[in-house]
Amino acid sequence: GGPLKTQSLMRDSYTPDIFQKAVIDPRHWHGRTINEIGIWYEKYFLDLNVQKAMKAKYG
Known part of the structure; x- marks a missing residue:
């Protein structure tokens, strides 16, 4: 099977608090x-x- 936890470059690039603050408005x-x-x-x-x-x- 595939990995149990998926990873992405975007997720790895930011600290976890960024995603907690990222409420989509x-x-x-x-x-x-x-x-x-x-x-x-x-x-x-x-x-x-x-x-x-x-x-x-003017070229």
Whole structure:
């Protein structure tokens, strides 16, 4: 048979208290609200678009 206790790299990477604190709340994701993540992505993709435009214009 297989191992009695499954292991994963993610589980091994964190201390057990992280999983006890990790109550899943859809509005509060990894210590940040969904809105903050949306704002971060907007800034990130805007920056990518600026970089592409600069490269296209100035080579």
